[in-house]
Every structure is written in structure tokens, then in C-alpha cells.
Amino acid sequence: MQPTTPKAFSAEQMSWYEQACAHLDAKRLQKLLFELSDIHSPTGATRAASQYMVDYLGRVGFSADYQSLTDISGNVAARRQGSGGGASVMLYAPIDTHLEADGSEHLLTGSAPEADMQPRARQVDDWVFGLGASNPKGMIATLTEVATALIEAEVPLRGDLLMGIADGGMPVDISARQHAGMSNGVLHLLNRGMYPDFAIIMKPWNWVYHEEPGMAWFKLRVHGTLGYAGVGRDVPGFRSSVVPAATVIQELERWIIDYAERNTSGVIKPHGWIAGVRGGDVERPAFPSAITELFFDVRVNPRTSPADVRAQFASFVEGLRRQRPELVLSWDMYGSVPGGSTDPQNWIIQSCKRGWEHIERRPHGTPDLLGGQTDGAALRRYGVPTARIGWPWPAQGAPLPVAEGLGGMGATYIPDLLPCARKILYALVDTLTRSRAELGLEEHGHG
Numbered sequence: 266m267q268p269t270t271p272k273a274f275s276a277e278q279m280s281w282y283e284q285a286c287a288h289l290d291a292k293r294l295q296k297l298l299f300e301l302s303d304i305h306s307p308t309g310a311t312r313a314a315s316q317y318m319v320d321y322l323g324r325v326g327f328s329a330d331y332q333s334l335t336d337i338s339g340n341v342a343a344r345r346q347g348s349g350g351g352a353s354v355m356l357y358a359p360i361d362t363h364l365e366a367d368g369s370e371h372l373l374t375g376s377a378p379e380a381d382m383q384p385r386a387r388q389v390d391d392w393v394f395g396l397g398a399s400n401p402k403g404m405i406a407t408l409t410e411v412a413t414a415l416i417e418a419e420v421p422l423r424g425d426l427l428m429g430i431a432d433g434g435m436p437v438d439i440s441a442r443q444h445a446g447m448s449n450g451v452l453h454l455l456n457r458g459m460y461p462d463f464a465i466i467m468k469p470w471n472w473v474y475h476e477e478p479g480m481a482w483f484k485l486r487v488h489g490t491l492g493y494a495g496v497g498r499d500v501p502g503f504r505s506s507v508v509p510a511a512t513v514i515q516e517l518e519r520w521i522i523d524y525a526e527r528n529t530s531g532v533i534k535p536h537g538w539i540a541g542v543r544g545g546d547v548e549r550p551a552f553p554s555a556i557t558e559l560f561f562d563v564r565v566n567p568r569t570s571p572a573d574v575r576a577q578f579a580s581f582v583e584g585l586r587r588q589r590p591e592l593v594l595s596w597d598m599y600g601s602v603p604g605g606s607t608d609p610q611n612w613i614i615q616s617c618k619r620g621w622e623h624i625e626r627r628p629h630g631t632p633d634l635l636g637g638q639t640d641g642a643a644l645r646r647y648g649v650p651t652a653r654i655g656w657p658w659p660a661q662g663a664p665l666p667v668a669e670g671l672g673g674m675g676a677t678y679i680p681d682l683l684p685c686a687r688k689i690l691y692a693l694v695d696t697l698t699r700s701r702a703e704l705g706l707e708e709h710g711h712g
Contacts, residue, residue, distance in 0.1 A: 266609070266629070266630060266631045267609070267610070268628065269615060269618040269619055269622060269628070269629055270610070270615045270619075271619075272615070272616075272619060272695070274694070274695070278694055278695070278698055281418065281420040281421070281694050281698065282690060282691060282694045284418040284419075284420070285414045285415050285417075285418040285420055285690050285693075285694065286414070286687055286690060287418070288413070288414035288415075288417040288418045289410060289411070289414045289683060289686055289687070289690075290410065290413075290414070291391075291679050291680070291683060293410060293413070294406050294407060294409075294410040294679060294682065294683075294686075295388070295391070295393060295406075295679045297321065297406045297409060297410070298393045298398060298402060298403060298406035298677060298679075299386050299388050299393050299395075300317070300386075301314060301317065301318070301402045301405060301406060302386035302393060302394075302395035302396070302397060302398040302402050302675070303385055303386040303395065304317055305362075305366070305384040305385075305396070306360055306361055306362055306397070306432075307361060307362050307364065307365045307366070307439075308361040308362070308363070308432065308433060308434075308435045308437050308439050308442070308445045308446050309335070309337070309338050309361070309432065309433070309439045309441075309442025309443065309445030309446070310337045310338055310361075310442060311337075311338045311339065311360050311361050311432040312336075312337050312338055312339055314360050315331060315338075315339045315340060315341050315360055315430065315432070316331055316339070318341045318360070318405065318409075318430055319331045319341050319343070321409065322341065322343040322409065322412075322428055323343075325409070325412070325413045325416060326345060326413075326416040327343035327344060327345050327412070327428060328343065328344050328345070328346070329341065329342070329343035329344075329428070330342045330343070332453065332454065332457060334432055334433075334443075334445075334449075334450060334453060335442065335443055335445075337442070338432045338442065338445065338450075339432065340429070340430060340431040340432060340450050340453060340454050341360070341428065341429070341430035341431070342427075342429065342454060342457070342458065342459050343427065343428040343429075343430075344425055344426070344427050344428075345412070345416060345422070345425065345426040345427075346425050347422035347423045347424045347425050347426070347697060348421065348422065348423050349423065350423050350424075350700050350701060351422065351423030351424025351425070351696075351697055351698070351699060351700060351701060351704075352424040352461075352462035352463060352696060352697070352699075352701055352704050352706055353424055353425040353426075353427055353461040353462045353463070354424060354425075354426060354427065354461060354462065354463045354464070354465065354613070354692075354693060354696050354697055355427035355428070355429045355459065355461035355463070355464045355465070355649075356408040356411065356412060356426070356427065356428050356429070356464075356465055356466075356467075356689070357408075357428075357429040357430070357431075357451070357464050357465070357466045357640065357641075357644065357651075358401050358404040358405045358408055358429075358430055358434075358466065358467060359401045359430070359431055359432070359433070359434020359435065359450065359451070359639075359640055360401060360402070360405060360430050360431065360432060360434070361397075361401070361432050361433060361434055361435050361445070361446075361450075362396050362397035362401070362435070362673075362674075363397075363435040363436075363437065363674070364382070364396060364673060366382060366383065366384040366396050366673070367384075374668075377668065377673075378666075379665075379666045379667050379668040379672065379673070380394035380395070380663075380665040380666060380667060380675070380676065381394055381395065381396065381398065381399075381667045381668055381672050381673040381674070381675030381676045382396060382668055382672060382673040382675070383395055383396060383673070383675075384396050386398060387665065389664045389665060390664065391678055391679045391680060392660075392663060392664060392665070392676065392677065392678055392679070393676075393677045393679070394663075394665055394667070394675055394676055394677075395673075395675050396673045396674075396675045397673065397674055397675055398673075398674075398675040398676065398677050399469075399658065399659070399660065399674050399675055399676055399677045400468070400469060400658075400674040401434060401674075403677040403682060404466075404467040404468065405430060406682075407467060407682045407685060407686050407689075408428065408465075408467055408689070409428070410686060411686050411689050411690050411693070412426060412428060414686075414690065415690065415693055415694075420694060420697075420698065421698065422697045422698065423697060423698060423699065423700065424462070424696065424697040424699075424701075425461075425697075426693065426697060427459060427461050429451070429454050429459050429461075429464075431450030431451045431453070431454050431640065432445060432449070432450035433445050433446050433447065433448060433449035433450035433451070434446075434448065434450060434451065434639065434640045436480055436562070436602075436638055438600065447480075447600070447602055448602070448640050448642070448643035450640075451640040451643050451644065452643060452647070455644070455647050455649070460647075460649065461649060462649075462650075462701075462704075462706060463612065463613040463649070463650050463651070463652075463696065464613070464641075464644050464649045464650070464651040464652070465613065465617065465651070465652050465653075465654060465689060465692060465693075466639060466640065466641045466644070466651060466652070466653050466654075467653075467654060467655060467656075467685060467689065468637065468639050468641070468653050468654075468655050469637070469655050469656065469658030469659075470632070470633060470635075470655045470656075470657070470658060471655055471656055471657045471658075471685075472621075472629070472632030472633065472654075472655065473614065473617045473618045473621050473629060473632070473652055473653065473654050474532060474632060474635055474641075474652070474653040474654075475532070475606060475607045475608070475609045475611070475614045475652065475653075476531055476532060476533060476567050476604065476605065476606035476607065476635075476642075476645070477533070477567070477604060477605060477635060477637070477638060477639055477641045477642045477645070477653060478533050478535050478564035478565050478566055478567065478604040478635070478636060478637075478638050478642065479564065479565035479567070479571060479601075479602040479603040479604040479605070479638060479642055480562055480563075480564060480565060480600060480601070480602040480638055481562070481563050481564075481565050481571050481574040481575065481578075481598055481600065481601055481602075482560070482561070482562050482598065482599050482600025482601070483560065483561055483562075483563070483578060483596060483597065483598050483599070484558055484559070484560045484596060484597050484599055485513065485517065485558070485559045485560075485561075485582070485594065485595075485596045486556050486557070486558045486559075486594065486595045486596065487506045487507075487509050487510040487513050487556070487557045487558075487559075487592065487593070487594060488506055488555065488556055488593040488594070488595065489503075489504040489505050489506030489507070489509070489553070489554075489555055489556070489557075489593070490502060490503055490504050490506075490555055491552060491553070491554075491555045492505060492552060492553035492555075493551060493552060493553075494550070494551040494552070494553070495551070504593075505553055506544065506553070506554055506555055506556055506557040507544060507545070507553055507554060507557050509557075509591070509592055510542065510544075510557040510559065512589070512592075513559065513585070513592065513594070514539060514542070514559060516585055517539060517559060517561070517581075518539060520578075520581045521536075521537040521538070521539070521561070521563060524537065524563055524577065525537065525563075525564075525636075528566050528569055528574075528577075529566070529634065530566055530568055531566070531567065531568065531606070532631070532632055532634060532635055533564075533566045533567065533604065533634065533635055533636070534634035534635070534636050535563060535564035535565060535566050535569075535636060536563075536564055536636035537561060537562055537563030537564060538561060538562065539559055539560075539561045540560055540561050540562060541559075541560055542557065542558070542559055543557070543558045543559075543560070544556055544557035544558055545557075562600070563578075564604075564636050564638060565601075565602070565603060565604050566604055567603070567604035567605055567606040567642075567645075568604075568606075569604075570603060571598070571601035571602070571603055572601075574598075575598045575601075578596070578598070582594055582596055602638070602642065602643075603642070603646060604638075604642050605641065605642035605643065605644065605645030605646040605651075606645055607645050607650045607651055607652070608650070611650045612650070612696065612704050612705055613650050613651070613652045613692070613696065614650070614652050616652075616691075616692040616695045616696050617652040617654050617688065617689075617692045619691065619692070619695065620654075620687070620688035620689065620690070620691030620692045620695070621654065621688050623687075623688070623691050624684050624687050624688050624691070625684075639653065641653050652692070654685060654688055654689060654692075655685060656681050656682055656684065656685040657681055658681075659676065660676050660677060660678040660681055661678075662678070663676045663678075
């Protein structure tokens with residue numbers, strides 16, 4: 266990674282920045298986060314949460330609108346207009362949670378009694394708990410507080426400050442809700458008047474990223490014949506699909522690990538995991554299933570297309586067939602989302618890195634390799650230069666029990682968010698108080 270490009274603040278800009286930082290209010294941020302986390306908003310059903318944010322942003326000084334997606338879901342499109350001659354910057358976050366948390370997901374989540382797995386919020390001291398209280402609602406609350414502080418400090422903005430909040434940000438495909446997910450909301454937002462010059466998204470980890478991976482979803486089927494528990498293993502014509510699937514799982518796991526290593530480049534390591542195994546009928550345990558299906562997600566490096574990943578997987582399956590001719594296999598790729606990248610020398614990447622270095626008091630350097638997918642990939646694919654900036658995650662020392670692993674992404678320690686807020690404020694003052702020419706945005710269309 267090249268060193269961050271220096272661009273000093275003027276004395277006036279530093280004064281504006283310090284005034285804006287002084288207006289950051291941790292208690293106000295926490296109150297917003299608690300109230301937003303207390304509004305359940307699973308993918309495809311975000312109307313109440315989005316309308317809450319439209320009202321909130323309207324009160325703090327934005328012109329804010331609700332963009333309907335369906336009867337039960339929609340986006341937030343808000344704008345604070347500058348004086349003119351500057352660039353527009355969109356602060357972006359999704360608003361949907363990755364779980365329904367309604368008891369229907371027991372196999373996916375386990376019993377899920379922990380505080381971060383509940384659709385209702387709780388507060389303990391400087392902590393907020395509840396489904397999505399960290400990701401995505403901690404991001405929404407922090408970005409909103411950043412914008413509020415900038416407005417209250419009366420920083421003279423030349424460019425427009427946008428707040429984009431969308432449904433469909435989770436890597437899911439909810440067929441019962443018009444296939445919500447896989448960045449459907451942010452694309453709707455961009456196509457309907459919210460296309461900015463630059464975007465900043467806030468996501469876990471304490472780095473600035475200029476690129477993010479996409480996704481490739483596969484189903485791999487092991488075929489056998491319908492069986493019966495009351496016969497021996499030597500019955501003519503019977504072939505289990507379930508027992509051979511155990512072998513296929515081990516081979517597939519090795520391929521996924523190797524795939525991630527072979528496709529690592531830039532700041533992306535495209536991890537993947539087998540998500541589940543499906544087959545048979547729990548009401549008919551006497552009849553072994555004729556088909557056992559494995560399904561999984563591998564991430565797609567921005568320099569690799571989903572079509573190329575499909576070809577890599579096809580090669581794996583053919584090799585497995587040659588190695589084990591007794592296996593009868595079929596497969597499909599049923600989800601494909603390309604990754605996205607912004608030139609690391611682009612203004613918004615460099616500005617966010619300057620903000621990061623201003624707070625961290627050290628060079629940014631090379632970040633940890635990234636495998637997480639967000640709407641940032643979609644923004645970049647649509648041509649919006651986008652910086653991802655974050656905070657240390659997960660929060661440590663929670664006073665209530667939280668789920669192990671990914672869990673409900675819903676345990677937030679408010680002081681952890683404030684350094685990131687100051688970094689983003691730095692980039693906003695750095696960008697929104699300059700002319701388009703200073704930002705490298707040339708005017709076109711004049712004879």
C-alpha cells in the first residue's frame with residue numbers, strides 16, 4: 266500500500282473540524298441507537314425503522330424522504346444542500362437485520378437466548394443490545410450523529426451532504442418479500458436521485474478499505490436412490506445419498522479453503538463456508554433421501570468475476586467425479602454478486618485515510634485482509650467512489666450474555682464508536698468545504 270497522500274487542513278478547516286467534534290454527543294447517539302434497535306427491521310420489512318429515520322433526519326436539518334419499495338419496506342433518502350460548487354458525499358448504511366428473530370430460525374441460530382439476538386433493545390450503562398444494534402444500526406446511529414454535529418457546528422458546506430439508508434443490505438434472498446436482499450435497496454436508492462460524487466460507508470473493522478468482495482452461491486447435490494430402513498445394505502439397486510455426502514463435505518471444505526488462498530489479492534481474501542445440508546423428510550425417517558444437497562457461499566474478489574468462480578467450481582466437481590466415479594453429482598450457481606473496487610488513490614479513500622491517521626496518530630499501512638460483503642461493492646460497481654471505514658469489532662467486555670460467533674451483531678459499546686465518528690467528520694470537512702476542482706472533479710459538457 267502506498268503512503269497516504271498528504272493534504273493539510275487550513276487553520277479555518279481545522280477550526281470547523283474541532284467545532285464539529287465538540288458537538289458529537291455520545292448520549293444522543295446512544296438514545297438514537299436504542300430507539301432504532303427497538304424497531305424490528307428484518308430484510309424486506311423495514312418500513313417502520315426507515316420512517317423513523319426519515320422523521321429523525323428531518324428534525325436535525327435534512328430534507329428527508331421515504332422511498333417505498335413495497336407496502337412493508339422502504340429506503341431513506343436525505344439531503345443537506347451546500348452553498349454550491351462542491352461535491353456531494355453520501356453517508357450510507359443498510360437498515361435491515363440478517364435474522365427474523367421470530368422463533369422460525371432455530372436450526373440456523375440455535376436457542377438464541379442472548380441479549381444481542383432479541384428484536385427488542387436493552388441498555389446497560391454505555392451499552393446497547395438488540396438484534397442489529399451493532400451492525401447495521403450502530404452504523405446508522407453513528408453516521409447520523411456525525412451529520413448532526415456537522416450541521417450544529419454550522420460548518421459552511423459547499424457540497425451536499427446526503428444520508429442514504431436502504432433495505433436489502435444483508436446477503437440474503439427473502440423470496441417471500443419479493444426477493445429482498447443482495448443490495449436491492451441501495452440500487453433503488455442510486456437509481457432514484459441519490460447518486461453522489463463520493464460515498465462513505467461504516468462497517469466493522471478499524472481500517473479504511475477501498476474494495477469489497479462479491480458473492481457466489483452454490484448448491485451441490487449428491488444423488489442416490491430412495492431407500493428403506495428395514496432392508497440390508499446389500500439390497501440391489503439401493504444407493505445412499507446421505508453417507509457419500511459426508512465424503513463430499515470434506516472434499517468441498519478443502520476446496521473452499523484452497524479457493525480463498527488462490528483468489529486472494531489486493532486487500533481481499535474471499536473466504537467461504539458450507540452453510541447447510543438438506544435432504545430427507547423428518548416425518549419419514551424410515552426412508553433415506555434420494556438427494557442430499559449442500560449449499561454454500563464463497564466470496565468473489567473484485568478482480569475475479571462470478572463467471573470465473575463458477576468455472577473454478579466446475580473444475581473442482583469434474584475432478585471429484587474423476588477421483589470418485591461412484592459419486593453422482595449435480596450443481597447450480599444460484600446467486601452471483603460481483604465485487605467492487607475504487608482506485609485507492611481516489612480523493613475519498615485518501616481523505617478517509619487522513620482522518621484515520623489524524624485520530625490514530627500513526628500511518629494507516631496495509632489493512633487486515635477482508636472477506637465481508639456489503640452494499641459498498643454495489644456502490645462501487647455503479648461507479649460511486651466509496652470508502653469503507655470502521656471501528657474495532659466485536660465489542661469486548663459486554664455486561665450481558667452475547668452469542669458466540671457472529672450472533673445477532675447486536676452488542677455495542679458507545680465509546681468504541683466515537684473515534685470512527687471523528688474520522689468520518691474529518692473526511693466530511695476535508696471534502697465538503699472544497700471546490701470540485703480541488704477534489705479532482707472536472708466539469709464536462711461545456712463547449
